[in-house]
Amino acid sequence: GQQLNQSPQSMFIQEGEDVSMNCTSSSIFNTWLWYKQDPGEGPVLLIALYKAGELTSNGRLTAQFGITRKDSFLNISASIPSDVGIYFCAGQLKGSGNTGKLIFGQGTTLQVKP
Amino acid sequence: KAGVTQTPRYLIKTRGQQVTLSCSPISGHRSVSWYQQTPGQGLQFLFEYFSETQRNKGNFPGRFSGRQFSNSRSEMNVSTLELGDSALYLCASMPPRLGTGGRETQYFGPGTRLLVL
Numbered sequence: 001g002q003q004l005n006q007s008p009q010s011m012f013i014q015e016g017e018d019v020s021m022n023c024t025s026s027s028i029f030n031t032w033l034w035y036k037q038d039p040g041e042g043p044v045l046l047i048a049l050y051k052a053g054e055l056t057s058n059g060r061l062t063a064q065f066g067i068t069r070k071d072s073f074l075n076i077s078a079s080i081p082s083d084v085g086i087y088f089c090a091g092q093l094k095g096s097g098n099t100g101k102l103i104f105g106q107g108t109t110l111q112v113k114p
Numbered sequence: 115k116a117g118v119t120q121t122p123r124y125l126i127k128t129r130g131q132q133v134t135l136s137c138s139p140i141s142g143h144r145s146v147s148w149y150q151q152t153p154g155q156g157l158q159f160l161f162e163y164f165s166e167t168q169r170n171k172g173n174f175p176g177r178f179s180g181r182q183f184s185n186s187r188s189e190m191n192v193s194t195l196e197l198g199d200s201a202l203y204l205c206a207s208m209p210p211r212l213g214t215g216g217r218e219t220q221y222f223g224p225g226t227r228l229l230v231l
Contacts, residue, residue: 031218042118042204042222043157050217088157092218100147100162100170100208102220107156 006105022073023089031092032072118223132193139207146188151202
């Protein structure tokens, strides 16, 4: 089925460093979403993007909807220990018949060393 | 506003049994989507319900089914359980769309962890 290529797969960084992760696809998306998931919990929505080129921030998090509508990135600035978790990108494909259906990336596992 | 709730949180079943999971969406949300999360396959879309109708379906066998009630609560059922059905089952609700824009924003519940022995 459809896939989003999310990279990197994992990151181990020092507290205070900036982090960047991205998702790419060969298909066009209408919506890009970024989620964070802690162990044993459901994904929590961080940022939602709806327009090509859109750049949105949520505190230390910034995400962009790629101009081609086939990619998105998430940046975390000045990382702190509570940023630890798995980050997922998710998108809704362009076209009818995709309502309610999100395609997910494989996730980026972030570890922060105090 | 209360978030998406799912019950039960944990479940252990044996092969061949069936199971029913429940999801209550955020108040005012009428769309409920279900996903299966496993270490090997990641998050995979099962189906989506809106106004008691299945609007979209993923590539899962017919053993996986769902329904939605008039209060937007949803259930999913898995019959004849297999070992490979062990997973975290997540439901997500979506707020009503404004206008005709494609604002697909889904909010997830905590999930039901199913273990099939």
